[in-house]
Amino acid sequence: MSTHEYDPDDNFGHAFHAQAGVDDDDALEHAALEQVAWQFLLLVNPDDEDAALQQFAAFQLALDEAGDHADPATLLRDAIDWKAGFHVGEDDAQGLTEALDELAARFRLHIDWGLDEDTQALPDTDALLHTAFAQLRERHYCLWTMETGEATLAGFITLERDMEAMQLVASALGMPARPGPG
Secondary structure, three states: OOOOOOOHHHOOOOOOOOOOOOOOHHHHHHHHHHHHHHHHHHHHOOOOHHHHHHHHHHHHHHHHHHHHHOOHHHHHHHHHEOOOEEEEEOOOHHHHHHHHHHHHHHOOOOOOOOOOOOOOOOOOHHHHHHHHHHHHHHOOEEEEEEOOOOOEEEEEEEEHHHHHHHHHHHHHHOOOEEEOOO
């Protein structure tokens, strides 16, 4: 990865071709996984390759530590948490609004949660996800959510024009992600 620049518009076409000097099937699969993970990180960090590189380094380290038992979707979710993604308790409305506000700010966007300043109670997390999804779509961004298998909510934001690419990348990673609230 560090010796070769990757083009996000390449649609990871080179990710599954044999690489010179790689004879082992496991090494080839590992290299292909890293290629697709890199594409994912470019999609969730549009125009911010430095952030993608930092998250990729964290992903590679976690992948090496996890070995054969690695779940790429979980490793990527953890690598992007509070940087290009969110992962909060399913009933943590405050944490969800804070995480989504932080992510939206990366794109110079603001989500209007429609809350009365005098009211302290937040709507449930499902309503908050619907609000964020609708407002981001109006500005040509897409909120994605992921199944975690836990009592948590996780997801990320991409450019709306990258929805098809993200669906391909998520599928290649075995990542249970979809546009919009679950």
